[in-house]
Amino acid sequence: ARRGAGSASGAHGGGGRRALQLVVLEADNVLADLHLNAHLPALNQALKQHGAVWEADKTLYQSCLRMPHDGSFESVARAMFLAKGWPAAAGEDSEARAEFCAKLHASKRKAFVAMLEAGEVQLRTGVQELVDAAAAAGVQVAVLAGTGSHPEDMAAQLLVRHLGPSYAALLPIFDARFKREQFQSIAGEVVEPCVAGDDDEPESADLMEDVLGLAARDQRRSLAADAARNCLTGGIIIDNSLGAAPSVRQSAFRALADMLEVEPSACVALVGSVSAAQAATAAGFVAAAVRAGVAARGEFPGATAIYDGCGPGGGATLSRLEALINQ
Incomplete structure (x- = not known):
């Protein structure tokens, strides 16, 4: 019952x-609202850490999430880099860029959790x-x-x-x-x-x-x-x-x-x-x-x-x- x-x-x-x-x-x-108030700022922290000279704004972030992708961070990041350009640290070949995306993702997750643990969200x-x-x-x-x-x-x-x-x-x-x-x-x-x-x-x-x-x-x-x-x-x-x-x-x-x-x-x-x-x-x-x-x-x-x-x-x-x- x-x-x-x-x-x-x-x-x-x-x-x-x-x-x-x-x-x-x-x-x-x-x-x-974790996308705008945690994921996006954490992503921008990671981008800066890994040599990007630009920040992702709400419009870019929203567009990349809406684009067809496999749900992975790498696919969303690649869409972003196609629009804004790859940082020099990413290299030129696909293997180096995949490794760069993995490092970027790890940094972004670390920043994301730090924000939550500090009560900043x-x-x-x-x-x-x-x-x-x-x-x-x-x-x-x-x-x-x-x-x-x-x-x-x-x-x-x-x-x-x-x-x-x-x-x-x-x-x-x-x-x-x-x-x-x-x-x-x-x-x-x-x-x-x-x-x-x-x-x-x-x-x-x-x-x-x-x-x-x-x-x-x-x-x-x-x-x-x-x-x-x-x-x-x-x-x-x-x-x-x-x-x-x-x-x-x-x-x-x-x-x-x-x-x-x-x-x-x-x-x-x-x-x-x-x-x-x-x-x-x-x-x-x-x-x-x-x-x-x-x-x-x-x-x-x-x-x-x-x-x-x-x-x-x-x-x-x-x-x-x-x-x-x-x-």
């Missing part, structure tokens, strides 16, 4: 009105108020990670951390490429990896050792270890730590609904990427979009509503999201 949740308006089915059970917030585009206005309103109304909130940044950069975890210490357990984080068969639910928490059979539950000590062993492989060990501990004390971390971000899997949303025991049709996914909107809709969620700085209003054909931000005055609010499931 699915578990219900309190309604934002206090209605529990009176007059046929349905209660909102879950709001999913995409980290990369909804918690913060501002959350969207109204996001914290939306989370607080949901908590007060008994509506669950989860964070979708890995749609626009590398999972190992832990952008979602860092953004949640900057909300405040009490939010780590309040906001479960799940990865965009999550597959249900890769994980096992243990007393309500989800962890990786699972080595037990369906009828076996590992001891907490063994589970902690396993999770912390994974965390030790990450360069931000203390943060990853804290996240792992949250798994055992009420939080949920679902992250399969794959490489470059492919399209979001609808199985991620279905698995989340199963584990939180909510009805997909009573859940809203507030996202900022096309693939996330499509995956949420395919999984039976109601998809709503918040435009990122590099997105246009016409780019969300699967979204029921499109907002320019969060909060009053035309943004996404809890009451507006609840209204979407009752249309």
Whole structure:
């Protein structure tokens, strides 16, 4: 049986009105506009470090993201260099330029994470108020990670951390490429990896050792270890730590609904990427979009509503999201 949740308006089915059970917030585009406020400045730091005499502006960055490419940083960077010219340090042959792009990418990721760790990336206005309103109304909130940044950069975890210490357990984080068969639910928490059979539950000590062993492989060990501990004390971390971000899997949303025991049709996914909107809709969620700085209003054909931000005055609010499931 699915578990219900309190309604934002206090209605529990009176007059046929349905209660909102879950709001999913995409980290990369909804918690913060990471493309414009983190990825782009980090890229410009890396370009300067590697000898470029120009900076990428919003128009160039947006154009290169929109061009057909394979989703890799190198393909986007090559499009940028075709428009602006290769730095001398890149060399002339394709092998040297591929190596240059790899070094540039590593520098860009380092700058990106440094900005997040230092708290230099501002959350969207109204996001914290939306989370607080949901908590007060008994509506669950989860964070979708890995749609626009590398999972190992832990952008979602860092953004949640900057909300405040009490939010780590309040906001479960799940990865965009999550597959249900890769994980096992243990007393309500989800962890990786699972080595037990369906009828076996590992001891907490063994589970902690396993999770912390994974965390030790990450360069931000203390943060990853804290996240792992949250798994055992009420939080949920679902992250399969794959490489470059492919399209979001609808199985991620279905698995989340199963584990939180909510009805997909009573859940809203507030996202900022096309693939996330499509995956949420395919999984039976109601998809709503918040435009990122590099997105246009016409780019969300699967979204029921499109907002320019969060909060009053035309943004996404809890009451507006609840209204979407009752249309």
